[in-house]
Amino acid sequence: xxxxxxxxxxxxxxxxxxxxxxxxxxxxxxxxxxxxxxxxxxxxxxxxxxxxxxxxxxxxxxxxxxxxxxxxxxxxxxxxxxxxxxxxxxxxxxxxxxxxxxxxxxxxxxxxxxxxxxxxxxxxxxxxxxxxxxxxxxxxxxxxxxxxxxxxxxxxxxxxxxxxxxxxxxxxxxxxxxxxxxxxxxxxxxxxxxxxxxxxxxxxxxxxxxxxxxxxxxxxxxxxxxxxxxxxxxxxxxxxxxxxxxxxxxxxxxxxxxxxxxxxxxxxxxxxxxxxxxxxxxxxxxxxxxxxxxxxxxxxxxxxxxxxxxxxxxxxxxxxxxxxxxxxxxxxxxxxxxxxxxxxxxxxxxxxxxxxxxxxxxxxxxxxxxxxxxxxxxxxxxxxxxxxxxxxxxxxxxxxxxxxxxxxxxxxxxxx
Numbered sequence: 304x305x306x307x308x309x310x311x312x313x314x315x316x317x318x319x320x321x322x323x324x325x326x327x328x329x330x331x332x333x334x335x336x337x338x339x340x341x342x343x344x345x346x347x348x349x350x351x352x353x354x355x356x357x358x359x360x361x362x363x364x365x366x367x368x369x370x371x372x373x374x375x376x377x378x379x380x381x382x383x384x385x386x387x388x389x390x391x392x393x394x395x396x397x398x399x400x401x402x403x404x405x406x407x408x409x410x411x412x413x414x415x416x417x418x419x420x421x422x423x424x425x426x427x428x429x430x431x432x433x434x435x436x437x438x439x440x441x442x443x444x445x446x447x448x449x450x451x452x453x454x455x456x457x458x459x460x461x462x463x464x465x466x467x468x469x470x471x472x473x474x475x476x477x478x479x480x481x482x483x484x485x486x487x488x489x490x491x492x493x494x495x496x497x498x499x500x501x502x503x504x505x506x507x508x509x510x511x512x513x514x515x516x517x518x519x520x521x522x523x524x525x526x527x528x529x530x531x532x533x534x535x536x537x538x539x540x541x542x543x544x545x546x547x548x549x550x551x552x553x554x555x556x557x558x559x560x561x562x563x564x565x566x567x568x569x570x571x572x573x574x575x576x577x578x579x580x581x582x583x584x585x586x587x588x589x590x591x592x593x594x595x596x597x598x599x600x601x602x603x604x605x606x607x608x609x610x611x612x613x614x615x616x617x618x619x620x621x622x623x624x625x626x627x628x629x630x631x632x633x634x635x636x637x638x639x640x641x642x643x644x645x646x647x648x649x650x651x652x653x654x655x656x657x658x659x660x661x662x663x664x665x666x667x668x669x670x671x672x673x674x675x676x677x678x679x680x681x682x683x684x685x686x687x688x689x690x691x692x693x694x695x696x697x698x699x700x701x702x703x704x705x706x707x708x709x710x711x712x713x714x715x716x717x718x719x
């Protein structure tokens with residue numbers, strides 16, 4: 304009887320869990336989970352002022368978060384393959400909520416580093432849009448997958464666009480503490496949404512197995528021995544360095560230059576809005592020109608945009624234009640990077656290999672956020688980090704040019 308009831312419930316769930324329902328639920332998870340995280344830069348000034356901390360304390364917590372978010376991605380992907388994306392998404396969401404609530408009540412640097420750094424870092428590793436993309440790859444029909452990948456990336460960007468002005472408005476009206484608690488309550492909605500991304504199960508409760516092929520060890524040895532993959536991963540470091548330094552420190556940088564905090568909020572929102580167009584355009588262009596050239600152009604263009612921004616006198620117009628230009632280049636590295644890894648190694652271990660590349664991205668984010676705080680406390684400005692971001696952008700443009708866009712050479716199977 305229990306087996307019959309379980310089968311009936313499973314059939315009922317499957318009957319109305321259409322591709323559209325899966326797509327909408329996954330996009331909502333990406334939007335809600337990425338939104339609060341993209342606003343943490345707005346908490347730098349009020350939190351450090353209230354607790355008497357330097358910016359280096361806040362920056363270290365954000366840097367720890369970046370590092371653990373990236374380090375946990377390959378393991379979260381492995382757990383999702385074993386138990387299903389829903390299990391990992393719910394677990395990650397619970398850690399994210401716990402970290403956000405504790406962050407609101409943290410009174411010492413250690414508490415802040417454990418909450419905003421460790422808990423939220425591991426939480427993001429389990430409920431970020433990377434897991435949603437993996438679920439789309441398993442659950443959506445082939446004709447829906449490209450739409451799903453584009454929509455999921457755009458949803459995360461739209462979350463940044465929505466939550467940035469919301470965070471500024473809430474902090475001004477109810478305070479930074481209550482704003483964090485409101486965000487934690489909003490994150491709770493991801494739990495029921497995640498149940499819609501449960502994968503079909505086979506014997507012993509395992510997710511239906513993938514086709515046999517390479518082992519994990521073989522895939523890792525092949526990837527780390529492949530020059531083009533190593534170059535691609537090294538270039539991805541710069542992406543994280545630039546993006547997370549700007550996300551965390553730009554609002555405070557603008558206040559230092561005499562602009563209002565609301566300009567920072569709208570600038571981060573504009574980045575998120577224009578990133579939707581930039582990501583979609585990048586996916587299209589990646590099918591037209593060599594992907595390595597596209598990546599080189601993106602990294603070099605970022606350096607030019609940053610250079611012009613820091614040399615021009617500060618003004619709301621200049622800042623918003625900077626947000627628009629950076630937004631077009633923001634996550635536009637994802638489509639060509641993902642496509643190159645797929646071309647090199649195929650789909651078998653794609654999620655894991657993308658997770659490793661993402662770890663390099665997060666190491667860059669760790670250093671960008673942390674060094675931004677440390678060097679500000681020592682020099683009183685962000686000039687060194689801005690120039691470092693420019694130099695790294697040019698270096699990554701050069702690094703991506705030698706990448707070979709073809710499948711890795713593998714020995715043919717021996718004849719019987």
